[in-house]
Amino acid sequence: MKNYDNKNEFIEGVKNSLPIVIGYFSVSFTFGIMAAKAGLSSGLATLISVTNLTSAGQFAGLTLITAQASYIEVFLTQLIINLRYGLMSLSLSQKLHPSVTTGKRLLIAFANTDEIFAVSVSRPKKVTTAYMVGLELFPIIGWSLGTFAGAVTTSLLPPFVQSALGVALYGMFIAIVLPPARSHKPIAFVALMAAVLSVIFTYAPGLQRISAGFVIIITTVLSASLGALLWPIPDTKEGDS
Amino acid sequence: MKIYSYIFLMAITTYLIRMLPLALFQKEIRSPFVKSFLYYVPYACLTAMTIPAIFTATQSIVSGVAGFVVAVILGYQKKSLPIVAGFACITVMITEAILRII
Numbered sequence: 001m002k003n004y005d006n007k008n009e010f011i012e013g014v015k016n017s018l019p020i021v022i023g024y025f026s027v028s029f030t031f032g033i034m035a036a037k038a039g040l041s042s043g044l045a046t047l048i049s050v051t052n053l054t055s056a057g058q059f060a061g062l063t064l065i066t067a068q069a070s071y072i073e074v075f076l077t078q079l080i081i082n083l084r085y086g087l088m089s090l091s092l093s094q095k096l097h098p099s100v101t102t103g104k105r106l107l108i109a110f111a112n113t114d115e116i117f118a119v120s121v122s123r124p125k126k127v128t129t130a131y132m133v134g135l136e137l138f139p140i141i142g143w144s145l146g147t148f149a150g151a152v153t154t155s156l157l158p159p160f161v162q163s164a165l166g167v168a169l170y171g172m173f174i175a176i177v178l179p180p181a182r183s184h185k186p187i188a189f190v191a192l193m194a195a196v197l198s199v200i201f202t203y204a205p206g207l208q209r210i211s212a213g214f215v216i217i218i219t220t221v222l223s224a225s226l227g228a229l230l231w232p233i234p235d236t237k238e239g240d241s
Numbered sequence: 242m243k244i245y246s247y248i249f250l251m252a253i254t255t256y257l258i259r260m261l262p263l264a265l266f267q268k269e270i271r272s273p274f275v276k277s278f279l280y281y282v283p284y285a286c287l288t289a290m291t292i293p294a295i296f297t298a299t300q301s302i303v304s305g306v307a308g309f310v311v312a313v314i315l316g317y318q319k320k321s322l323p324i325v326a327g328f329a330c331i332t333v334m335i336t337e338a339i340l341r342i343i
Binding site: 018019023040044047048051052053054057058061064065068071074075078079082083084085086087088089090091092093094096102105106108109110112114117118119121122159160161163164165166167168169170171172173174175176177178179180181182186187190191192193194195197198199202203215216219220223224225227228229231232233 | 243244246247248249250251252254255256258259260261262263264265266267269270273274275276277278279280281282283284285286287288289290291292293294295298299300304305308309312313315316317319320321322323324325326327328329330331333334337338
């Protein structure tokens with residue numbers, strides 16, 4: 001097993017995180033605005049972002065807090081919306097370098113967001129603790145600062161800029177999926193199937209009441225299972241451990 | 242204060258979902274099906290998050306579609322993440338500027 005230089009790993013993580021930081025700042029800025037509009041102080045809004053680090057979960061949580069919902073409702077909503085992180089963590093667990101011990105896993109898990117996950121698994125090499133810390137540090141700061149800035153300044157960015165930044169994270173996802181899909185057809189098939197299923201579950205009459213988080217879980221499980229049945233991946237480097 | 246209980250509950254639920262699989266699955270999974278499944282998960286998951294959400298992420302569906310098309314073209318050409326994301330944003334801005342003029 002190759003040795004990794006912690007400093008280089010950390011720096012590479014930080015570099016890879018920069019597009020995420022920019023995207024996070026704008027999204028959390030919007031969250032800050034909405035939290036302020038819902039009557040939360042900028043301190044509380046920032047506390048939510050620092051402790052939760054999830055966009056859909058926080059927006060939904062904000063609605064529930066405003067409605068003074070029951071704790072069980074809050075718990076179930078977070079569970080359903082965020083269950084996809086469980087799948088991502090499972091996938092990430094296979095990508096971690098053997099040197100990443102349980103204690104370090106407990107730390108890394110805190111910021112395993114959609115985007116952090118996407119970047120870490122798109123790395124050709126195994127990921128180390130130093131790399132993950134570098135990858136997670138500035139997005140956490142950006143997410144928190146963006147929320148604070150959004151909460152204190154009501155609407156600093158003109159609406160057309162906010163609107164344009166709305167596609168930044170999706171653009172990044174597309175840039176992660178398409179290159180491997182182009183060279184490896186089963187990935188293209190799985191992605192295409194996920195797109196079709198996601199649209200069906202979002203818009204089909206009768207299915208519309210399924211929450212966005214749940215749509216992602218169902219779609220992911222169905223398309224990845226079908227991909228695994230049709231095109232099992234050839235045995236990968238077994239001698240790695 | 243009830244608000245702190247809400248925030249704590251949200252945070253702990255989200256953390257446990259992220260932490261448990263990472264802490265529990267330390268060994269390499271052997272099952273070819275599970276391995277293949279996990280190999281495809283990122284692509285399925287990222288696509289499901291992008292589509293159809295990207296179409297309604299902006300002020301008008303037209304600019305959302307325009308941003309999507311540009312991102313797909315550049316992504317297919319294997320351009321880097323910031324380039325694809327940046328040009329998608331610029332496309333949205335230009336499209337919305339044109340829409341305001343029309």
